Amino acid sequence: MASTQDNPLSPSGPRLTLEQLLQLKRSEQPEAEFWARFERDLKQRQLQALVKPRRSERILGWLSAGRQPAFAAVGAAVVCLLAAWMAFAPFRTAPLGGEMAAAGEISAGMMGNETILRAFAEPIPGAEPLPGEAAASPVAESRFIIETLAGQREKADVNRHFRTESRPQTLFAAVDAAKDYGVRSYTREGASLAGSGARTLQF
Amino acid sequence: MDISRPVTRTFTATPERGQEADADAILVQQVQAGDVAAFDSLILKYRQRLYSVIYNLTSNREDAADLTQEAFIKAFQSINRFKGRSTFFAWLYRIAVNATYSHLRRHKLRRFFSFDTIDEDLAPAEVLEALTSKSNIPRDRLLTELQEKLNEALQTLSLKHRTVVVLFEIESLSHQEIAEITGCSVGTVRSRLHYAKQQLQGKLQPYLS
Numbered sequence: 478m479a480s481t482q483d484n485p486l487s488p489s490g491p492r493l494t495l496e497q498l499l500q501l502k503r504s505e506q507p508e509a510e511f512w513a514r515f516e517r518d519l520k521q522r523q524l525q526a527l528v529k530p531r532r533s534e535r536i537l538g539w540l541s542a543g544r545q546p547a548f549a550a551v552g553a554a555v556v557c558l559l560a561a562w563m564a565f566a567p568f569r570t571a572p573l574g575g576e577m578a579a580a581g582e583i584s585a586g587m588m589g590n591e592t593i594l595r596a597f598a599e600p601i602p603g604a605e606p607l608p609g610e611a612a613a614s615p616v617a618e619s620r621f622i623i624e625t626l627a628g629q630r631e632k633a634d635v636n637r638h639f640r641t642e643s644r645p646q647t648l649f650a651a652v653d654a655a656k657d658y659g660v661r662s663y664t665r666e667g668a669s670l671a672g673s674g675a676r677t678l679q680f
Numbered sequence: 681m682d683i684s685r686p687v688t689r690t691f692t693a694t695p696e697r698g699q700e701a702d703a704d705a706i707l708v709q710q711v712q713a714g715d716v717a718a719f720d721s722l723i724l725k726y727r728q729r730l731y732s733v734i735y736n737l738t739s740n741r742e743d744a745a746d747l748t749q750e751a752f753i754k755a756f757q758s759i760n761r762f763k764g765r766s767t768f769f770a771w772l773y774r775i776a777v778n779a780t781y782s783h784l785r786r787h788k789l790r791r792f793f794s795f796d797t798i799d800e801d802l803a804p805a806e807v808l809e810a811l812t813s814k815s816n817i818p819r820d821r822l823l824t825e826l827q828e829k830l831n832e833a834l835q836t837l838s839l840k841h842r843t844v845v846v847l848f849e850i851e852s853l854s855h856q857e858i859a860e861i862t863g864c865s866v867g868t869v870r871s872r873l874h875y876a877k878q879q880l881q882g883k884l885q886p887y888l889s
Contacts, residue, residue, distance in 0.1 A: 497806050498884060498887055500849070501827065516723075
């Protein structure tokens with residue numbers, strides 16, 4: 478088709494305004510049978526809309542359609558998963574200080590008192606043995622660990638595993654005290670909140 | 681634009697529009713009372729106008745037909761939530777424009793045009809005269825070419841600017857009516873219209889005096 482774009486209108490003809498041009502759009506009309514087809518299709522969709530419940534109604538219907546046992550099972554499973562997660566999820570690695578500020582009152586000067594000694598701790602099997610640990614009682618071991626930490630305060634990025642049988646608050650107190658000896662963070666692995674488990678002390 | 685947003689302004693720009701709104705309100709009440717047939721009257725009344733708005737926004741007749749039906753279905757499903765804070769006409773247009781916006785955003789990467797034919801009986805006399813004056817090229821060919829240029833030019837506008845031009849220049853709605861449908865102020869409508877027409881002037885310069 479030869480383009481008429483360069484000279485679309487005759488120079489002798491009337492010139493047009495934008496409004497007149499846009500009014501041409503009003504004359505674009507669908508063919509005669511369009512509305513019959515439109516009405517037929519719309520009726521069909523309207524009927525479907527009447528028969529087919531809306532999404533919210535479908536959800537409510539689904540909920541109320543005798544699925545209470547299934548929901549109870551799903552709910553129970555969720556609760557079990559949540560409980561398992563709470564019981565076995567590892568502590569996050571936390572920098573010392575902050576949330577343990579209360580326990581942080583334990584100072585290096587209090588290392589020998591009972592507060593620290595209540596944090597029963599012993600090396601876990603397979604962990605690199607520390608000098609003199611075999612002969613230690615839990616209390617002595619606890620003291621020994623602290624002393625060991627003190628001896629390694631200049632060494633960075635050394636990880637050791639310890640098994641503790643303390644309540645978390647007591648452990649926090651011990652670990653928090655240990656920060657004075659260069660421990661930067663600890664991670665609790667695979668233990669319930671109040672039970673025993675391995676801790677990694679990083680210092 | 682959120683169709684569930686309450687509209688505090690209502691427009692009845694002309695006495696005719698006011699009567700139309702009153703008649704619509706009665707039909708809406710009937711539909712809300714369970715008279716499905718009353719909705720057919722509303723469809724019959726508005727289908728052409730609604731189709732025209734959507735067609736001129738999309739420049740695609742198949743999409744326009746589908747979206748017009750979708751708008752009516754949505755209106756039908758939501759009519760019990762229509763509280764009459766705006767006219768039914770404005771509410772329906774808002775649904776249609778929203779549906780069109782969603783469709784155009786979803787398919788912005790695969791757009792194609794399909795045009796309805798120009799009914800020469802409805803075309804402005806000035807345009808036909810200007811095209812007839814052109815020697816040795818058939819008028820219907822000139823008309824088709826002009827139609828393509830016009831649609832192309834409209835499609836170069838952003839959606840919000842195109843909406844204002846379509847509603848004002850083609851559908852002859854007032855600034856206030858457009859403001860209510862598009863959810864913006866009358867001032868914004870005016871400024872969008874001004875900008876959009878400037879853009880179109882540039883695109884359609886060869887056809888304009």
